[in-house]
Amino acid sequence: MHACTELLNKANTYAEQHFTEVVLGEEFLSLGVEQVCSLISSDKLTIASEEKVFEAVIAWVNYDKDVRQELMARLMEHVRLPLLSKEYLVQRVEEEILVKNSSACKDYLIEAMKYHLLPLEQRALMKTTRTKLRTPACLPKLMVVVGGQAPKAIRSVECYDFKEERWHQVAELPSRRCRAGVVYMNGLVFAVGGFNGSLRVRTVDSYDPVKDQWTSVANMQDRRSTLGAAVLNGLLYAVGGFDGSTGLSSVEAYNMKTNEWFHVAPMNTRRSSVGVGVVGGMLYSVGGYDGASRQCLSTVECYNYNSNEWTYVAEMSTRRSGAGVGVLNNLMYAVGGHDGPLVRKSVEVYDPTINTWKQVAEMNMCRRNAGVSAVNGLLYVIGGDDGSCNLATVEYYNPTTDKWTVVSSCMSIGRSYAGVTVIDKPL
Numbered sequence: 001m002h003a004c005t006e007l008l009n010k011a012n013t014y015a016e017q018h019f020t021e022v023v024l025g026e027e028f029l030s031l032g033v034e035q036v037c038s039l040i041s042s043d044k045l046t047i048a049s050e051e052k053v054f055e056a057v058i059a060w061v062n063y064d065k066d067v068r069q070e071l072m073a074r075l076m077e078h079v080r081l082p083l084l085s086k087e088y089l090v091q092r093v094e095e096e097i098l099v100k101n102s103s104a105c106k107d108y109l110i111e112a113m114k115y116h117l118l119p120l121e122q123r124a125l126m127k128t129t130r131t132k133l134r135t136p137a138c139l140p141k142l143m144v145v146v147g148g149q150a151p152k153a154i155r156s157v158e159c160y161d162f163k164e165e166r167w168h169q170v171a172e173l174p175s176r177r178c179r180a181g182v183v184y185m186n187g188l189v190f191a192v193g194g195f196n197g198s199l200r201v202r203t204v205d206s207y208d209p210v211k212d213q214w215t216s217v218a219n220m221q222d223r224r225s226t227l228g229a230a231v232l233n234g235l236l237y238a239v240g241g242f243d244g245s246t247g248l249s250s251v252e253a254y255n256m257k258t259n260e261w262f263h264v265a266p267m268n269t270r271r272s273s274v275g276v277g278v279v280g281g282m283l284y285s286v287g288g289y290d291g292a293s294r295q296c297l298s299t300v301e302c303y304n305y306n307s308n309e310w311t312y313v314a315e316m317s318t319r320r321s322g323a324g325v326g327v328l329n330n331l332m333y334a335v336g337g338h339d340g341p342l343v344r345k346s347v348e349v350y351d352p353t354i355n356t357w358k359q360v361a362e363m364n365m366c367r368r369n370a371g372v373s374a375v376n377g378l379l380y381v382i383g384g385d386d387g388s389c390n391l392a393t394v395e396y397y398n399p400t401t402d403k404w405t406v407v408s409s410c411m412s413i414g415r416s417y418a419g420v421t422v423i424d425k426p427l
Contacts (some may be wrong), residue, residue: 008119010142011038012042012238013026013044013137015039015135015244016039016042016044016045016046016136017046017136017139017238017372017424018043018046018187019039019047019052019053019056020046020047020048020052020186021186021187023052023055023056023059023060024186024257025208027174027410028060028327029057029059029060029063029335030135031060032277033068033071033074033075036060036075036079037074037075037077038059038077040053040078041055041078041129042134042302043132043135044134044135044136044137044306044348044425045134045136046136046137046139047134047136047280048350049084050079050080050081050083050084050134051084051088051091051092051147051172051233051281052262053078053079053080053179054079054081054084054092054093056397057072057075057076057079058096058098058209059249060075061075061098061124061195061396062098062184062380067223069098069101070107072099072101072102072104073104073105074101076105076108077108077127077129077130077405078100078130078332079108080129080130080131080132080134081093081108081109081111081112081128082111082112082115082116082126082131083129083130083131083133083134084112084119084246085230085280085281086113086116086283087280087281087282089109089112089113089116091306092306093109093112094109096146098132104260108306109128111128111130114126115131116408117320118202120312123255125296127377129345131324133209139424139425140161140162140163140424140425141162141375141376141423141424141425142159142161142162142209142422142423142424142426143159143160143161143373143375143380143382143420143421144157144158144159144170144182144184144189144420144421144422144423145157145158145160145207145371145382145383145411145415145418145420146150146177146180146182146191146207146418146419146420146421147156147173147176147177147178147180147191147194147415147418147419148178148191148374148383148390148415148416148417148418148419149178149179149194149263149369149390149416149418150413150414150415150416151390152176152178152197152388152414153176153177153179153194153196153269154176154178154413154415155172155174155175155176155177155178156169156172156173156412157170157171157172157173157207158411159413160394160401160409161425162375162376163409165407165409166409167409167410167411167412169211170207170209170212170230171207171208171213171214172173172214172403173191173205173214174205174216175196176196176197177191177194177195177196177201177205178194178195178197178225178416178417179193179194179225179226179227179369179417180192180193180194180225180227180229180239180416180419181193181194181224181228181229181230181239181241181324181419182193182229182371182419182420182421183229183230183231183236183421184231184419184423185234185236186234186256187208187209187210187424188207188208188238188252189207189209189421189423190204190205190207190208190217190229191204191205191206191207191419192204192220192224192227192229192238192254192306193220193223193224193225193227193238193241194225194227194417195225195226195417196222198225199223199244200241200242200243200274201223201300202219202220202221202222202223202224202226203216203220204217204219204220205217205220205242209218209423209424209425209426210426213218213361217254217259218259218260218261218349219256219261220238220252220254220261221261221263222243222248222250222252222274223243223244224238224240224241224248225241225242225243226241226243226272226273226274226288227239227240227241227248227272227273228241228244228271228273228274228275228276228285228286228324228325229276229419230241230276230278230283231276231278232278232281232283232303232305233281233305233412234256234284234288235253235254235255236253236254236256237252237253237254237264237272237276237283237303238251238252238253238254238261238287239251239267239271239274239276239283239285240267240270240271240272240274240285240288241272241274242267242272242273242291243272246291247271247288247289247290247291247292248268248272249264249266249268249269249270249271250263250266250267251263251265251303252261252264252269253266264303264308265283265303265308265309265310266299266310267285267310268301268310268312269288269290269297269299270290270291270292271285271287271289271297272288272289272291272321273287273288273289273321273322273337273369274286274287274288275287275288275320275322275323275325275334275337275408276325276330277325277327277333278327279308279327279330279331279332279350279352280330280352280353280382282302282303282304282352283302283304283305283323284300284301284302284303284313284332284350285300285301285303285310286300286316286323286325286334287299287300287316287319287320287321287323287334287337288321288322289321289322293318296319296320296321296337296339296340297312297319297321298315298316298318298319298320299312299314299315299316300312300313300314300316300350301313306386310344313350313352313355314350314355314356314357314358315353316334316350317346317348317349317357317359318344318346318355319339320334320336320337320338320344321337321338321339321368322336322337322338322368322384323335323336323337323344323367323368324336324337324367324371324372324381325372326372326373326374326379326381326383327374327378328374328378328381328399329377329399329419330352331349331350331354331399332349332350332352333347333348333349333350333360333379333397334347334348334349334357334370335347335363335370335372335381335392336366336367336368336370336381337368338368338387341387342386343366343367343368343386343387344366344368345362345363345364345365345367346349346359346362346399347359347360347361347363348361348399350362360399360401360402361397361402361404362404362407363381363395363397364395364404364420365386365391365393365395366386366387366414367381367383367384367385367386367391368384368385368386368387369384369385369416370382370383370384370391370416371383371384371418371419371420373420373421373422374422375400375422377398377399377400378396378397378398379397379399380394380395380407380420381394381395381396381397382413382415382418382419382420383393383411383412383415383418384416385414385416385418389414390414390415391405391414391415391416392410392412392413392414392415393406393410393411394406394407394409394410394411394413395407
């Protein structure tokens with residue numbers, strides 16, 4: 001019996017830690033209601049957002065709707081609706097027909113709306129299982145740095161192990177790549193577009209950290225280098241960039257399930273060397289260079305997935321092309337970059353709830369075309385160049401102390417225009 005229990009515990013732990021991937025499979029859809037409730041009520045679910053839990057419940061019910069729709073209320077009791085953004089509650093949850101058809105579900109929605117109406121200090125008094133933040137067991141993380149320019153495009157990929165505080169090489173890219181977009185989605189690292197030393201490319205490679213190998217997936221529709229790449233609602237977005245002759249305003253999205261790219265609404269501005277970030281369920285494009293006006297940009301625009309529209313939001317205080325963009329604690333940071341010949345070490349942060357930018361402490365070094373990643377409550381900035389040479393250094397920002405600290409261990413080489421993302425360390 002003991003071995004059996006241990007196996008069950010292991011399976012449960014795996015499902016909690018890999019919830020986002022597990023819920024895409026047939027096995028999840030075939031679970032009984034008790035098992036689903038048990039999984040989604042766990043404090044230890046590792047998820048980027050509570051949206052994943054809501055979507056999983058809807059998918060499970062729709063899989064056998066006639067039988068399962070009366071179980072909606074039992075499931076929704078365990079979805080932490082108050083932790084979702086107001087926009088998502090109004091645009092997605094309230095519009096969901098399964099929620100509309102259940103008065104108990106509507107009560108959970110009202111509870112969540114109430115939570116959003118309360119001032120912060122009163123929210124703390126509203127204690128239900130649904131207002132409690134999930135506290136996933138922290139999986140050890142690796143920071144993956146893909147390709148880059150040193151001085152020409154390279155294939156090398158290296159990883160920083162936060163626990164061991166050291167760098168190691170992993171499988172090389174199939175072909176040389178710099179100025180690519182790099183993201184982590186569903187357990188894989190994607191390297192999107194970029195420049196191979198002679199051409200801007202449409203190719204996309206994906207890396208499986210467990211197998212330590214790269215494979216090609218579907219090409220983008222447009223060639224793009226110096227693009228922005230980000231994940232929103234389970235799709236991978238490739239934003240703007242440069243195709244070899246002109247800066248791009250076009251944006252396309254990749255659906256992993258169908259292995260297809262499709263265009264969405266273009267930005268209002270052409271942006272090459274653009275930084276992107278996702279915060280509050282919205283995708284932001286930050287600064288960049290507009291080949292039409294030949295200007296480095298301070299403007300920022302925001303993409304709404306539901307309406308498929310881009311709108312301008314507050315501008316940064318300075319023009320930044322090649323800025324690093326990272327999101328930490330629901331705030332978006334724009335780090336370094338340049339305006340013409342001037343390379344910046346200044347950093348500003350955007351709060352979407354009040355639509356304003358403010359300055360924070362400067363980095364130790366001027367950097368443009370650096371990689372940025374948030375991990376364990378810190379914002380890491382990796383490599384880049386200072387206008388004259390490529391940097392192998394890494395520094396991190398601590399928002400609690402408003403200080404930048406240089407990491408003692410450098411990359412094996414200076415890299416500018418490398419792609420960076422953080423992954424779970426393969427066990």
